[in-house]
Structures are given as structure tokens and as C-alpha cells.
Amino acid sequence: MFQxxxxxxESRQIADNVHTLAxxxxxxxGATRPGQFLNIKPNSSLDPxxxxxxxxxxxxxxxxxxxxxxxxxxSAIFASKRPGDPLDVLGPLGVPFHYEGEYATAILVSxxxxxxxxxxxxxxxELLGKRVINIHGARTAGxxxxxxxxxxxxxxxxxxxxxxxxxxxGALEHYLEQEGDSDLRxxxxxxxxxxxxxxxxxxxxxIALEVSLExxxxxxxxxxxxxxxEMGTGDRKYTLICTHGPNYDFRDIILDSLPSVH
Amino acid sequence: xxxxxxxxxxxxFRNPVLTASGTFGYGLECEAFLDVAQLGGVVxxxxxxxxxxxxxPQRIAETTAGMLNxxxxxxxxxxVFLQSKLPLLRERGATTIVNIAASSIEEYxxxxxxxxxxxxxxxxxxxxSCPNVKDGGLNFGTHCPSVAxxxxxxxxxxxxxxxxxxxxxxxxxxxxxxACEAEGADAVSCVNTFIGMAxxxxxxxxKIATITGGYxxxxxxxxxxxxxxxxxxxVRIPIIGIGGxxxxxxxxEFMIVGASLVQVGTALFIDPAAGVKIARGIEKYLVExxxxxxxxxxxxxxxxxxxxxxxxxxx
Numbered sequence: 001m002f003q004x005x006x007x008x009x010e011s012r013q014i015a016d017n018v019h020t021l022a023x024x025x026x027x028x029x030g031a032t033r034p035g036q037f038l039n040i041k042p043n044s045s046l047d048p049x050x051x052x053x054x055x056x057x058x059x060x061x062x063x064x065x066x067x068x069x070x071x072x073x074x075s076a077i078f079a080s081k082r083p084g085d086p087l088d089v090l091g092p093l094g095v096p097f098h099y100e101g102e103y104a105t106a107i108l109v110s111x112x113x114x115x116x117x118x119x120x121x122x123x124x125x126e127l128l129g130k131r132v133i134n135i136h137g138a139r140t141a142g143x144x145x146x147x148x149x150x151x152x153x154x155x156x157x158x159x160x161x162x163x164x165x166x167x168x169x170g171a172l173e174h175y176l177e178q179e180g181d182s183d184l185r186x187x188x189x190x191x192x193x194x195x196x197x198x199x200x201x202x203x204x205x206x207i208a209l210e211v212s213l214e215x216x217x218x219x220x221x222x223x224x225x226x227x228x229x230e231m232g233t234g235d236r237k238y239t240l241i242c243t244h245g246p247n248y249d250f251r252d253i254i255l256d257s258l259p260s261v262h
Numbered sequence: 263x264x265x266x267x268x269x270x271x272x273x274x275f276r277n278p279v280l281t282a283s284g285t286f287g288y289g290l291e292c293e294a295f296l297d298v299a300q301l302g303g304v305v306x307x308x309x310x311x312x313x314x315x316x317x318x319p320q321r322i323a324e325t326t327a328g329m330l331n332x333x334x335x336x337x338x339x340x341x342v343f344l345q346s347k348l349p350l351l352r353e354r355g356a357t358t359i360v361n362i363a364a365s366s367i368e369e370y371x372x373x374x375x376x377x378x379x380x381x382x383x384x385x386x387x388x389x390x391s392c393p394n395v396k397d398g399g400l401n402f403g404t405h406c407p408s409v410a411x412x413x414x415x416x417x418x419x420x421x422x423x424x425x426x427x428x429x430x431x432x433x434x435x436x437x438x439x440x441a442c443e444a445e446g447a448d449a450v451s452c453v454n455t456f457i458g459m460a461x462x463x464x465x466x467x468x469k470i471a472t473i474t475g476g477y478x479x480x481x482x483x484x485x486x487x488x489x490x491x492x493x494x495x496x497v498r499i500p501i502i503g504i505g506g507x508x509x510x511x512x513x514x515e516f517m518i519v520g521a522s523l524v525q526v527g528t529a530l531f532i533d534p535a536a537g538v539k540i541a542r543g544i545e546k547y548l549v550e551x552x553x554x555x556x557x558x559x560x561x562x563x564x565x566x567x568x569x570x571x572x573x574x575x576x577x
Contacts, residue, residue, distance in 0.1 A: 003535070050329065224531050225307075226331060228316065
């Protein structure tokens with residue numbers, strides 16, 4: 001992990017309330033693995049005080065990109081950044097997705113800005129020779145955050161304005177009925193409610209599910225102990241999402257122990 | 263070069279900047295960013311007799327120029343600390359101050375006695391003031407006879423540096439500092455977090471699970487400075503100043519008011535190397551101001567004249 005003041009290359013809005021920010025860093029681009037995150041200071045002010053944690057969305061050469069919703073003081077500052085502005089970035093952080101192993105198809109399920117880790121994960125899975133399918137959901141077509149980087153995308157919208165009408169769990173069920181795929185794993189990122197519903201579905205069908213959790217963090221490196229998730233297995237009651245996660249086998253955690261983020 | 267060393271009892275700190283307990287893990291998590299031997303010292307996370315899980319989420323919330331925490335003394339327990347953390351700190355040349363938390367006087371004594379048997383402990387800081395667990399010390403910390411008794415019992419059991427970490431959530435911190443001094447403490451750490459609270463107005467829920475928590479960060483610095491000033495007037499033993507230190511200038515303020523050492527806490531969550539940077543900043547200030555020793559700063563507050571407008575920020 002590195003702490004680096006980088007230079008912003010691009011800052012833009014790509015969908016309703018969905019923004020991306022790209023910067024150049026050879027060392028962060030080179031070291032980041034699928035599912036890892038960055039902890040970024042909005043500016044050098046004491047208010048907002050803390051860094052903000054974001055998954056790495058894309059890596060191209062030494063260009064690193066994050067994707068986010070504007071939800072508060074920190075993200076509003078990110079949205080006002082312009083190319084050339086400096087950015088204080090700490091990362092890459094966290095344990096990557098556990099995506100190696102014997103299986104044929106990886107289904108990457110994301111909701112809203114839960115799309116964040118999927119392009120980097122998809123690319124790594126293709127290198128391993130896996131078949132990759134993305135199922136991405138949002139409330140309506142205008143909020144779909146796809147920027148053309150998802151491999152084999154299927155969309156789901158609550159209002160049916162794009163793709164499957166319904167949520168991503170319905171879309172996954174629909175896909176499985178159509179394709180009859182069985183040698184698969186699901187990787188998911190999105191609101192806790194979505195992960196919870198998906199977890200129920202996958203558990204009932206015996207499908208392996210790894211979830212990437214979002215939560216408020218202070219340090220991102222294990223020293224503040226501020227980001228616990230309750231464990232359903234093992235001998236520890238809690239692990240820290242920053243250093244033990246953010247990517248967990250769904251069966252290992254008690255998702256309902258977490259406060260909902262949005 | 264000016265001297266940056268500070269000695270308390272038999273411990274010489276290479277500079278006056280320590281990491282605050284609970285903000286730097288066990289001192290080993292941040293090795294990618296700094297050499298712990300460059301710090302004045304590492305104060306460990308509070309260590310208890312048995313491992314503690316800590317509080318449920320949500321444990322932290324950001325506030326204006328500050329934050330709330332309610333970690334609940336999550337720690338590995340003294341056995342694991344002594345076996346797997348302390349030897350590594352020693353290997354890396356850290357000056358290690360073990361912070362101890364307990365729910366009874368016997369537990370404080372037991373943890374300290376276990377530490378006494380190991381190499382690599384330079385001294386102790388006793389947490390009598392965690393605001394986040396029912397049995398974690400604040401009940402002791404707000405009851406002066408208890409603080410006095412804990413100090414007395416621990417003093418009998420160690421010749422090492424013994425500092426008592428005081429809570430600011432009392433009417434008179436000077437009274438508590440005097441009790442510690444009278445019972446043989448070598449220093450008092452001022453201050454632990456203030457009790458604070460924040461509410462999400464959309465859900466009307468508290469922003470942290472325990473409703474109230476420990477308030478830290480740059481927002482509390484003026485209040486913490488006033489507490490150090492009060493303690494300085496009450497006792498002659500060294501004071502370890504803590505509260506919202508983000509820069510060398512902040513640290514120097516605490517020393518001028520009367521702190522011999524300072525601890526950096528919340529700043530480490532933003533920059534894990536902040537402690538080392540602040541130590542370097544203090545040294546630079548000493549050079550610029552042509553001050554021979556950092557000790558000359560301690561308690562050098564000049565109250566003979568009205569505050570200058572420049573100092574008040576109207577430059």
C-alpha cells in the first residue's frame with residue numbers, strides 16, 4: 001500500500017448522480033488487485049476530516065478510476081474536482097476477491113455504484129479463462145452506471161426502462177432458468193438489502209456467493225477498528241471490513257449486523 | 263541540532279511525539295508508512311486481561327472537524343499481546359508504553375504484573391477513562407478515590423514509568439491529576455475523549471450504535487488545551503498532552519501550555535505517518551526559533567501580556 005498525492009486526469013458525471021474520477025499512479029495501478037479499495041481525502045481541510053473509501057473501478061495502464069454517488073459533503077467535493085487537481089490517495093487496501101478455483105462461469109451481480117469493482121474483477125476472471133456475465137441493476141435506466149466496460153452485461157431496472165423488469169435477484173433467476181448454468185460462482189456488490197436478498201437466493205440454490213461490502217471507514221488500514229462486521233463462523237465475533245474484507249464468503253458473515261449504508 | 267529528548271522517570275523519549283492509544287493498533291499495522299523507532303514512543307491499544315470483541319457497528323461517525331468513536335476496547339488480550347505483538351515492537355526499536363484497561367483493580371494489577379515479566383515494555387499508561395464500555399474505566403475515571411487507589415496499587419507493583427490517562431468528563435481534572443501525583447504516578451495523560459453525540463435527522467437515529475461515544479479530532483483541541491492548562495496548575499509531574507493534534511504547531515501549543523510529551527491520535531487515521539511528520543516539524547520549529555532544547559518549551563506560556571492579534575488569527 002502507498003500514500004501518494006496523485007494528479008486527477010478526468011472527473012465526470014456518467015449517469016444520474018453517478019460520477020467517475022480518474023487519476024494517474026503507476027504504483028497504485030500496478031499493485032491493485034480485483035476488489036481492493038482506496039481511501040481518499042476529499043481535500044486538505046479539517047472538514048471533512050476523514051478519508052473516503054472507494055473500490056477501484058477501472059485500471060488502464062497507470063490510469064486508475066473510481067465511481068461514486070454524491071451523497072454528502074465528501075463526495076460533493078470529489079465531484080467538483082477538475083483535471084490537474086491533486087488528490088491524496090491511500091491504497092490499494094483490503095483483501096482482493098477470492099476468485100481463483102475450479103468453476104466455469106462467474107456471474108458478477110451489482111446494484112447502483114456496486115458496479116465499482118466489477119470491471120477489474122471481470123478482466124482478471126477472463127485471464128483465468130472463466131466465462132464472465134454481469135447482471136447490473138438500478139432503479140431506472142438513467143441511473144444505470146454502465147460505461148461500456150462490463151463484460152456481457154444484462155441489465156435490470158425496477159421500472160423496466162432497461163432490460164429485465166425487476167431486481168437483480170429476479171434477473172439472476174431468469175438467467176439461470178434460460179441458461180441452466182450450474183458450474184458457477186456469484187460475486188456481488190451493492191446495497192446491503194440487495195446483498196441480503198441475493199444471499200438468501202444463492203444459499204437456497206447452493207450457489208457460492210462472495211460479497212464486497214461497503215461501509216463508513218476512518219483509517220482503512222486496521223488502526224481505528226471502526227468498521228467491524230459480525231462473523232457467523234470462526235472464533236472471532238467481528239472482523240474489520242478494511243483489513244479482513246471487504247470481500248467475504250456470504251456464509252461467513254452476518255450481513256444484518258451492519259447498518260444500511262443508503 | 264536542538265535536543266528533542268524528553269525523560270520521564272527512567273524512560274528517554276527521542277522526541278516528544280507518541281501515538282495515542284487506540285489510534286495506532288499495536289504499532290505494527292503502519293510499517294508501510296513509517297519506522298516506529300522514529301516516533302517518541304508507541305502507546306498501544308488498551309490491553310485487557312482477556313480478549314475483547316468490542317462494540318457492534320456503527321462504531322464511528324464523522325462530525326465537523328472531528329469524529330465520534332465507540333470501539334469498546336476491542337483488543338487481543340494481554341497473552342496474545344505479549345506473545346505476538348510486543349516482541350515485534352521491541353525488535354523494531356520502538357519505545358513502547360503499554361496502555362492497560364480493566365474492569366477491576368485486580369485486573370489492572372494482573373495485566374501490569376504480566377507485562378512486568380517481559381522485555382520491551384518501557385512504561386505504562388492506565389486507561390481509567392474509556393467512555394465506551396460500562397465496565398471499561400470511566401466509572402473509575404470519574405471517581406477520584408478509585409483513580410487514587412488504582413495508581414497506588416500499580417505504583418507498588420512497578421518501577422517503570424506509570425502514567426494515568428484522565429478523562430476530561432469531570433468537573434475538575436486538576437483534582438484527579440493531584441490524586442495521581444500524590445499516589446506516585448510519574449505523569450498524567452490529558453485528555454481522553456470527550457463524550458459526544460450525533461444524530462441522523464432523516465432516520466432520527468444516533469449515528470453510532472452506543473448512542474454517545476468518544477469525541478476526538480481537531481475540533482476538541484481548544485478544550486483539551488484548557489484541560490492541560492488546568493492540570494499544569496494543579497501538579498508538578500509531567501503532563502502528556504492529547505486532543506486533536508494535527509500539526510507540529512498544535513503539538514507545540516500543548517507543550518507551551520505545559521505538556522512534556524504529546525500524543526497524536528485521530529490525525530493518524532488520515533495520515534499514518536503524522537506522528538513522525540509532527541516530530542520533524544517540532545525540530546524545524548526549534549531550529550527556526552533558535553531554541554536549544556524542546557524542554558525549554560514546556561510550560562513556557564507567557565500570560566504577562568494581552569494575547570496578540572496575530573496569535574488570535576487576525577494576521
